Amino acid sequence: MDSLTQVVLGAAVGEAVLGRKVGNRAMVWGGLAGTLPDLDVLSGLVTDPMSALAYHRAFTHSLPFAVLAAPVIGLAVHHLYGGRDVKVSGKLLYPAALLAFWLILLVGSYLMPIQLFAIPAIVSAITLVFTGLSGLIVGIHVWRGTRTKGSNATFLQWTLLFFLAIVTHPLLDCFTSYGTQFLEPFSSVRLAWNTVSVIDPLYTFPFLLLLLLAARQGRRARVRRNLNRAGLLISSAYLFLTVVNAVNVGGVVDNSLQQHGIGSLRSIHSPTLGNNLLWSATIQTTNDTFYLGQYSLLDSTRTLNPLLPIAGNHRLLVPYSEDRELEILTWFTDGYYTVLPGGAGRVVLCDLRYGLLGRDPSDPGSYTFNWTIDTTRRPVRVVVEAGTSRPEPSGALKDLWSRMLGK
Template sequence: MDSLTQIVLGAAVGEAVLGRKVGNKAMFYGAIAGTIPDLDVIASYVTDTVSALEIHRGFTHSIVFSIVFAPIFGWLISKIETHKSIKDWTWLFFWAFLTHPLLDAHTTWGTQLFWPFDLRLAYKNIFVIDPLYTLPFLVFLILTMLQNRTSKKRRLFNTLGLTISSFYLLISLGLKWAAHTQFKHALEDQNIDYLAIDTRPSPLNTILWNANIDTKEAYLLGNYSFFDSKPIRFTSYPKNHHLLGELQTHEKVQRMITISEGWYTISQKNGDLYFNDLRFGLLNLKPNSQDFVFQFLIQKDALGHVTFIEQPRKPGDAKAMLNDLWERIQGN
């Protein structure tokens, strides 16, 4: 999830663990703990693109990280604050560290909660930024902050924030199942044979859902809004995996295929090859759009070294996407 959401969650967890004893300091340190796992993004500045993608939401989003580093931070804060209980501070950091990846597991990218085992949990039932999850949570957190640390209202407001946000996650799982069912029915009605189907919410909401469909020669991309009145339409994107040629067996290419979980196409423009990660969809809803959210230029030098270069978004992409989403959410 986005940084603000993880700050809010960490602060609420910190309050639940230690708010009665230390007041708003529990929120403060909980918010810090809620952001620490995302420091793995530093890898993007010190290593290559493929390695950075592998590291993202890896070790720092694992149970191992929570167990190992919570006592370290607990000891450190006990030396700084007047509340000297290492155990109390350790529990605060442990639960703030752990709830961070537990929430991220609901997004498309998922987390390696059970690192070092190569298992990424990704339920794909909520977008990385979802105002309906974050804003009510934030309001209750602010109300909590304004209460005396021993007030019953303080515990009530914090509990309501945690409960309502968790309930929304539960609802989103039900919405995912309903949308997934609609996609399956559409494929059956259109007599489309497929190998696999992957569904996820579109940005900022859980009303409009996207699906990737794996067929023998192509991937089909479609979207469905709960306000739709017409059948779901799918757009075909040729896999074009053959364009990789001998690169298909290159170690770094194989790692990228693993990262994308096999949901990728290869496109060619002006003689250059591009690796398109389909899991995050398109930047717009134009027919046959090739503007994938995550698109990487594949370069190979004279020594055979392969480099993946993430393509930057163009100015205006975000505004165009929001306009498309708002119109599409209302139904086809």
Template sequence: MDSLTHVALGATLGVAVLGRRIAPWKAALWGAVCNTLPDLDVLIDHGDAVSNMVLHRGHSHSLLWLALLAPLLAAPMARWLGGGFKRWWLATTLALLTHPLLDLMTVYGTRLALPFSDHPFAVGSLFIIDPLVTLPLLGGLLAALALRGARGRRWNLLGLALSVGYIAWSVVAQQQVQRLALASARAQGLAPQRVLVTPAPLNTLLWRVVLVQDGHYHEGFRSLLDRGDTMAFERFDRGTALAPLLRPVQAAQHVRSFSHGFYKLAQAGEELLITDLRMGQEPQYVFGFVVARQEADGAVRPVPPRQVGGRIDTGRALAWLWPRMLGRPLPPPR
């Protein structure tokens, strides 16, 4: 999730646990700092664009490492500000662990189980920025800081409960759309090997569905306010004819694994590209990489990965997003 949401979640948890023992602003500040710490891994340069993508949300997001870090951070704070070590330990643990657990709800991939497993877990029921996750947290937190006392803490807990309830709702909505998408796909003669259901930006009313079947992928959109039970899908080539050329290219294999198979291959002149289909929508994606060149004699030479890809026209995208969220059957911007 975005940094503001992590700050708001950590601060809310800090006030909820420590708000009776120390000044609410101090509890909020500590919680915000702890919930931000795991994302400091973005400051590490792993050497190339692909490594920087796939190694983000790695060891700094491991539940084990964060749980072991919590008492080490809590002990000096308890000695310095008082309030009891157990309270500080609980607040710090919650603030640290909820960072990767919140990230888990996005589609990117979070390695929660390191060092035992390198698998990038992802639920994918939340967009990376969603106001309905963030605003209740901020509202409750600001009330707690303004009102203080038991009344302020109640508002803080209410904001936390509303945000958690909305996150739970996102999973229910995702499953509902997935069931409908699969039924609609079967009715159209499709038998996908992989199915991805993720929300469109900023909401959980409109969902993007990607079906991977053999050498193609199908993209469709479904609003919870759409009428009828049929989804329309557009068919695109995955470029799998290029797979043998890119099989020896390590960077391409990293993206293939990290994306859980939701990728496409392409060739532009001499350059060979791989694109993660999970983040973005056709034809614009966040993570596309040039990973190799094909020489005149047909040989493929790996190159230092370079991130490529255009940006969506925000005004045009929003002009489509809002009415499409409300159930208007508009084609996506291309």
């Protein structure tokens, strides 16, 4: 989900683990650990677009990364506040921890089964920014004279905090339609349970409010713990509700296909941006034919409306199926894509998993993700087109809101 939500979740987890012992430090470090996996977006600054696409929500969002990184960061933070569970000089510990963090990222990234470029640069960018954010926290402590004041937690307790704050980030992302590669580097399979949008105010804002109220209480106050627990419980209950909605919409998809006499090879459905009321569905009926549909929980009938047929036109890319950049796109879209003509030896590959933003399925700008591919060179390359069309934001939002209210 969005970075604000992940910071809130990480901070709440940190508070639940160590808030009573170390106070707001638990929230601060938990929030930083919660946003750490999303630093993989820095790959877009130092490598090619397809490598960045494959790297986002990959190794930094995996269980192995959480397991390996947590003790490294936990030991450094434990030592920062005066802990001596491991008797090592700070002059040696901090550079060693920094190197270990960099090596974990480097080796894990090289082991990924997808071919990536500029891995050392990606890893260095993530390490540099994470170090800078950590240094900012330390600097504030030094400026306020609070670095060595207050109680400390053990090395194992700090490790537990960082593990849980990091691992809950990709677990939450698994509920989204974008998904995450939770098992990297052992598998590039994206876990996407498609129950919640990548941005959902009803999940985030109550959680954020309760966390802020908890932070204003004394660290040993019972109301602080209760407020934080309430935030965790309410957000978890909302996630459970989205699962119920997903199961319900799955029944609607099956019912619609039966009503229209459409047989499907497979289908997916997920909520549209910013809400859990309006859902989009993508159905594959043959190797090269799809249907796009919508259903609002406020609709008066349990059927997809509209239900539009879409030609996949996959034959246009058959000659280039083994080219690296096309392989990454077909993997990323999980085969749910249509190919539109782009002119001058170019085609546009459009991701069908998220439905239509506009009203014209022949317009590449009507899709959440689309990539222009130059087929005049080999291997084919994704090119950046200036002035790519997009539906008018106000019009798209108006259509979304109108459809959300039901038919």
